[in-house]
Amino acid sequence: MNRYFFYNFILVSFINLMLYVPHILMADRYRGAVQSLIIGAVIGTILLYLYTGALARYPGKGLPEILKMHLPKWISNSLISFFTFMWLYATSLAIIAFAIMINRFFNPDVHVSLILAMLVLACGYAATRSSLTVMFVIEIGLIVNAPIILFVLFKAGSNPHLNWDAIRVIANYVTKAPTLASTAAASFIFTGYINMSLFNRLMPPNSRFRHRWIYPLMGFVILLITFFVPIGIHGTETVGNYIYIWSITADSLLMQYGFIERVLFLFLIVYLNLTLVFTMSGWHQAMEFVKSMISNHKPEIDSEKTPLSNYVIVGVFIALTFVYLLLTNEKLNMLISTYWLIFRMFVEILLVIGIFILSRRRPRSA
Amino acid sequence: MRNVFCCVILLVTVCFLGGCGFKDIDKRFFVVATGIDKTDNEQKPYRITLQLALPSPKIEPGASKAQLETIDASSIAEGVRMLKSHVDKELDFGHCKIFLVGEELARSDYSGMLQWMRRRRDIQSVADIAVAKPDAQALLGVKPVSERYPGNTLFLSFGADGTDSPYTYVQPLSEFSKRAFEKGLDPLLPIIIPDSKESYIINRTALLNKNKIIMVLSPEETQLFAQLAESYPKSSVRGTYEDTQVVAAVSDIRSKYRMTTQGAKTVIAFKVKMSVVLEDAPENLYKQEWASIEKKLSEDYSRQAEELLRKIQQAGVDPFGFGLRYRANHHSNNPNEAYEKWLPIYPGADFKVNAKVNIEGTGLIQ
Numbered sequence: 001m002n003r004y005f006f007y008n009f010i011l012v013s014f015i016n017l018m019l020y021v022p023h024i025l026m027a028d029r030y031r032g033a034v035q036s037l038i039i040g041a042v043i044g045t046i047l048l049y050l051y052t053g054a055l056a057r058y059p060g061k062g063l064p065e066i067l068k069m070h071l072p073k074w075i076s077n078s079l080i081s082f083f084t085f086m087w088l089y090a091t092s093l094a095i096i097a098f099a100i101m102i103n104r105f106f107n108p109d110v111h112v113s114l115i116l117a118m119l120v121l122a123c124g125y126a127a128t129r130s131s132l133t134v135m136f137v138i139e140i141g142l143i144v145n146a147p148i149i150l151f152v153l154f155k156a157g158s159n160p161h162l163n164w165d166a167i168r169v170i171a172n173y174v175t176k177a178p179t180l181a182s183t184a185a186a187s188f189i190f191t192g193y194i195n196m197s198l199f200n201r202l203m204p205p206n207s208r209f210r211h212r213w214i215y216p217l218m219g220f221v222i223l224l225i226t227f228f229v230p231i232g233i234h235g236t237e238t239v240g241n242y243i244y245i246w247s248i249t250a251d252s253l254l255m256q257y258g259f260i261e262r263v264l265f266l267f268l269i270v271y272l273n274l275t276l277v278f279t280m281s282g283w284h285q286a287m288e289f290v291k292s293m294i295s296n297h298k299p300e301i302d303s304e305k306t307p308l309s310n311y312v313i314v315g316v317f318i319a320l321t322f323v324y325l326l327l328t329n330e331k332l333n334m335l336i337s338t339y340w341l342i343f344r345m346f347v348e349i350l351l352v353i354g355i356f357i358l359s360r361r362r363p364r365s366a
Numbered sequence: 367m368r369n370v371f372c373c374v375i376l377l378v379t380v381c382f383l384g385g386c387g388f389k390d391i392d393k394r395f396f397v398v399a400t401g402i403d404k405t406d407n408e409q410k411p412y413r414i415t416l417q418l419a420l421p422s423p424k425i426e427p428g429a430s431k432a433q434l435e436t437i438d439a440s441s442i443a444e445g446v447r448m449l450k451s452h453v454d455k456e457l458d459f460g461h462c463k464i465f466l467v468g469e470e471l472a473r474s475d476y477s478g479m480l481q482w483m484r485r486r487r488d489i490q491s492v493a494d495i496a497v498a499k500p501d502a503q504a505l506l507g508v509k510p511v512s513e514r515y516p517g518n519t520l521f522l523s524f525g526a527d528g529t530d531s532p533y534t535y536v537q538p539l540s541e542f543s544k545r546a547f548e549k550g551l552d553p554l555l556p557i558i559i560p561d562s563k564e565s566y567i568i569n570r571t572a573l574l575n576k577n578k579i580i581m582v583l584s585p586e587e588t589q590l591f592a593q594l595a596e597s598y599p600k601s602s603v604r605g606t607y608e609d610t611q612v613v614a615a616v617s618d619i620r621s622k623y624r625m626t627t628q629g630a631k632t633v634i635a636f637k638v639k640m641s642v643v644l645e646d647a648p649e650n651l652y653k654q655e656w657a658s659i660e661k662k663l664s665e666d667y668s669r670q671a672e673e674l675l676r677k678i679q680q681a682g683v684d685p686f687g688f689g690l691r692y693r694a695n696h697h698s699n700n701p702n703e704a705y706e707k708w709l710p711i712y713p714g715a716d717f718k719v720n721a722k723v724n725i726e727g728t729g730l731i732q
Contacts, residue, residue, distance in 0.1 A: 030701040104487050121375070160596075161541050165687060166548070168694035175697070235544035235551065236690075236701075251491040252540035256525070262490055 002210050004199055005052070007138050008281075009192030009215050013222045014149055015278045016189050017246045018094040018271065020337050024185040025227050026239055034174040036182030037223055043183070043345070044190025045216040051193045051352045052209040054359035059205045062299060063197035063355070064292035070358045077293050083197070084289040086347060091282025092321040093337050095119055098275040100330055101244060105268060116325055120318045123276050127283035127317075128310040132302040134284045135202055141277035148270045152263060153225055155253045162232040169236050170228070181338055184345040189226070190219045194348060198285040201301050243334075287313045395419075395455040396462075398432065398517025401502025402442060402479050403468030410438040412479075413468070414445040415503045418453070419461070419516035432516035434506055442482045459488040464520045465495045465539070466502035466558065475577045477546070484543050491540035494524040497557045497572050497579070508560045520558070523568055532589040532601030533569035546576060549705040550689020554591075557582065573683045581681040583674075590674050594636060594719075595686055597621045603642060603723065605666030607659050614642035614663065617726060625691055632711050634688060636671065636719040644728045652732035656725045663723040671719040679713065688712065 016022070025033045058066050063083065067076035099116040107115070126137055156162075192215075196203075230249045231239050242248045250267035260266065290313050291297050328336065401415035413436060420431040435452050439445030450457055465483065467476060483489050498505040510519040523529055524536045535556045545553035557570040569585040583591060592598035597619050605612050619640040626633050642663075644651070651659065678685065689708045698704040 108487070161538075161544075163544075163551075163687070163690070165690040165694040169690065172694070172697040175699075233544070234540065235548035236693075237547040237549060238544045241547075248491060248540070252538070254492045254538075262492065264490075 002207075003139070004135055004202055005193070005196055005209060006215075007135075007142050008195040008199060009190075009219070010142055010146065011138060011274065011278055011281070012192035012195065013189045013219050014146070014274055015094060016185075016222075016226065018097050018275055018278075019090070019188065019341065020097070020334050021185040021188055021341070022226050022230065022245045023243065023334065024181050024338055024341070026230070026242075026245060028179050028182040029170050029231065029236070029240065030173055030176070032173070032176035032178045033182045033186075033227065034171060035176060036178035037186045037220075037227060038174075039178045040183045040186025040188075041190065041216065041220045041223060043349070044187045044219060047187075047348060047352045048190055048193045048215055049212060050356045051196070052212060054352070054356040055196055055200045055203075056208055057359045058200065059203050059207060060201060062199075062201040062288070062292070064289060065201075065299065066355065066358065068292075070361075080289050080293055083351075084286045086344065087282050087286040087289065088317055088320065089340060090344070091279040091286075092317070092324055093333065093340065094275050094282075095123065095279045096321065096325050096328075096333060097337075098272065099325070100333070101247065101268070102272070104244070105247065105264070113322065113325060116322065119276065119279075120321055123279040123283060124314045124318050126276075126280040127287060127314050128306055129284070130300065130302045130306075131199065131201060131284065131288065134281060135199060138277055138281055141273055145270045145273050148266060149274075152250055152253070152267050152270070153229070155255070155263060156229045156233065156249055157225065159233055159253060161252070162229070163235060164232065166236045167228050167232045170231050180342055184342040185338075186223060187345055188341055189223050190216065191344075191348065194351075195281065195285065198288050201299055243330075283314055283317050286317065389456050392421075393455050394458045395433075395453055397457055397459050398461055399464040399466065399506060399520060400459075400462055401466040401468065401498060401506050402471060403498075403501045403503055404471035404474060405438050407438060410440050412440070412442050412445055412471075413438050413501075413503060414442060414449065415506050416446075416449060416457070417506050417517060418457075422515070425514050427512045427514055430509075430513040430516045430518065434503075436503055442479060459486070460490075461517075462489065463493050464517060464524070465489075465493055466498040466505055467495065467555070468501040468503070469497055469499045469557075469579075470501065472497045472555070472572065472574070473579045476574070477577050480543060480546055483539055489539065491538065491543075493539050494521075495537055495539055495542050495555055496520075496524075496568070497555045499557050499559045505558055505560050505566070508563060508566060510566070511564050520566065523566065524556075530600050531569070532592050532598055533585045535571045535588060535592060545685075546574075548687075548690060549702075550684060550691070550693050550708060551687040552576070552683045552685050554685045555579075573678065573681065573685050575683050580683045581678070586670075587674050587677075590671060591685070593619055593640075594621050594638065594671055594674075602645070603640070603663060603667055604670075605663040607648060607662050610648045611646060612644065612648070612659065612663060613646035614644045614723070614725070617641050617643055623686075623691075625688065625695065632692075632715045634675075634715055634717050636675075636717070636721075638667070638671070638719065638721040639724070640722070641724045641726050643726050647728060650732060652728050660723050660725055663725075664721040667721040667723060668719040671721065672717050675717040675719070679715065679717070682713070684712065688715070 064080050067079055099112050099119055102115050103112045230245050233249055233252055251264035253263040255261055255263055287310060291309060395418045397416050398419045399417040403413040404411055405413045415434060415436045418433045420433055422429050422431055435449050437445050437449050439448055513519045523534060537555055542553050545551050553574045555572050556568050557572050559567045561567045571583040571588040572579045573581050589601050593601055599616055599619050601616050603614050603616060621638045623634055623636040692708040693704045696704045
């Protein structure tokens with residue numbers, strides 16, 4: 001089931017805009033962002049190959065099962081609770097960023113927490129479904145939205161105001177050594193493989209990850225567009241002082257004969273869908289991780305009845321998201337998300353290498 | 367039980383829905399054009415004029431009705447907020463596609479105005495900006511007889527839907543803010559002049575530096591600029607041949623330039639290739655050799671273009687983006703270094719225009 005992997009990869013690479021990745025890259029545009037793009041892509045590609053290679057040896061098993069198989073219970077449980085936190089954090093960050101953005105662009109009169117409440121109710125409900133259902137929702141969400149995103153990217157790329165001189169000015173800074181924050185931000189685009197930690201459960205036996213070369217290629221193209229198109233449209237200087245750089249870029253585009261003229265609204269609606277799907281998928285994974293820590297838990301991928309525990313766990317997630325919203329603000333959220341991206345990169349490197357070593361110690365036939 | 371639960375959730379959700387951000391469309395005033403002027407009052411330097419659309423039951427030429435609201439304020443943000451108390455409905459900038467800057471303001475300092483526009487979320491980046499002569503308030507008082515709905519005339523003049531004039535240079539907000547901060551690329555704005563009480567003339571272009579108007583291009587120069595900088599096709603070229611005036615409509619034009627250093631001098635060499643159809647030409651030209659008239663037209667064009675380029679150079683502005691090109695070609699470790707090197711080079715740079723006019727035909731008659 002290669003397409004499951006494909007969807008997860010594409011979803012995460014598109015969602016990078018929500019986690020301030022372009023903003024972090026733009027801040028470093030004179031200070032090594034370009035080289036960070038390359039290093040980030042290399043790191044992302046290596047991790048992607050290692051992780052898919054390792055998971056292929058455990059068909060139908062998720063990360064919790066793999067850890068339990070090899071490690072004492074207390075270690076695996078504490079690792080899994082740590083990963084739960086990681087998954088929950090990324091997705092809550094995205095949904096909060098989006099709630100703030102809706103408040104900014106659509107409806108400044110409504111309080112952010114009310115907007116967030118609407119969003120989390122939808123994601124929360126979707127996250128409590130079975131793994132297979134969640135996977136299908138991701139599939140439908142992407143099939144509906146990806147063409148529109150590609151359209152916006154195309155519109156941006158073919159804009160007559162795209163200034164190639166500005167792009168060349170920044171591209172020349174490829175000689176600068178990469179920075180940690182930018183590298184972490186760039187490698188995030190390739191991190192869709194990590195969602196296979198759970199969705200590997202859906203992989204049937206004998207399945208292989210095929211055409212893996214296509215992912216680094218696609219990721220790198222998305223990365224280049226994410227970084228260079230706003231520079232071309234806003235110039236080398238102005239690009240640095242926008243907070244929601246891609247929303248502004250979408251707003252600079254005009255669909256003369258479109259249904260609505262401002263591309264911004266199309267862009268925001270599509271990204272609303274993607275953020276909801278991303279949050280649903282992240283919460284679902286975090287929820288399954290929590291459930292896997294219960295001692296006699298048997299993972300199910302398509303249960304008939306939704307267990308009560310799903311609602312309880314996701315309810316806690318929703319509460320935590322609200323607490324986070326109350327404790328932070330827009331500026332802090334961006335700062336934390338920068339540090340989180342760096343932290344995430346190291347955690348992922350350790351996780352992937354760890355799982356890879358475990359998988360090599362296991363005979364291929366088993 | 368479950369169905370009841372779902373119904374309750376849905377009903378609760380519906381309560382939060384409210385189109386138009388809780389204010390109905392008939393409780394809103396749509397601002398269709400905003401004018402910002404400078405006053406003589408030190409305490410209240412800004413005069414803000416809003417053109418508010420009055421919905422009319424019929425859409426026909428001349429049926430457009432608008433209300434003008436003017437206020438003097440110490441800052442634009444305050445003025446707009448204050449204006450809310452002058453009207454009975456909520457002001458909505460969502461349809462404001464035209465911003466007029468009074469000439470006096472544009473000649474003193476536009477940066478405060480630009481910052482306000484960029485910060486406001488409901489001001490679209492695709493809105494067009496123009497300089498109003500003598501001032502924005504007077505210009506907004508003009509009532510075009512052919513206007514079908516408020517603000518439409520100005521909007522059509524700028525958009526590609528209505529007239530397509532080579533003398534009207536269009537600058538959206540995103541492009542303006544890019545040029546206002548970019549190192550090596552300066553902004554330019556169209557100038558609108560009221561023509562009697564019933565129409566506008568938009569055929570001049572103001573060249574600005576980073577905070578005010580430096581020079582104004584005549585209609586002919588505006589067209590020439592559009593041809594050189596943007597390869598604007600729907601335009602004309604002019605020259606003389608054997609003492610008669612020749613005017614040709616451009617059907618296709620390609621303009622590009624290269625920057626080379628020859629010894630201590632930097633040479634900016636334009637190559638302009640165009641195909642034209644004669645509109646105004648000596649009689650019986652059809653049977654003659656066209657090469658000589660092509661050569662003459664090319665020479666005339668090159669001379670005019672070189673004159674314009676030198677004139678702009680002497681004014682010390684850079685609307686073409688030569689500085690940005692220089693930065694793209696000359697990498698420096700420090701982002702400012704290449705630009706600072708460029709600044710003394712520009713006044714001494716040499717321009718060469720190599721135009722190649724290709725006559726496609728003489729129109730319908732010989």
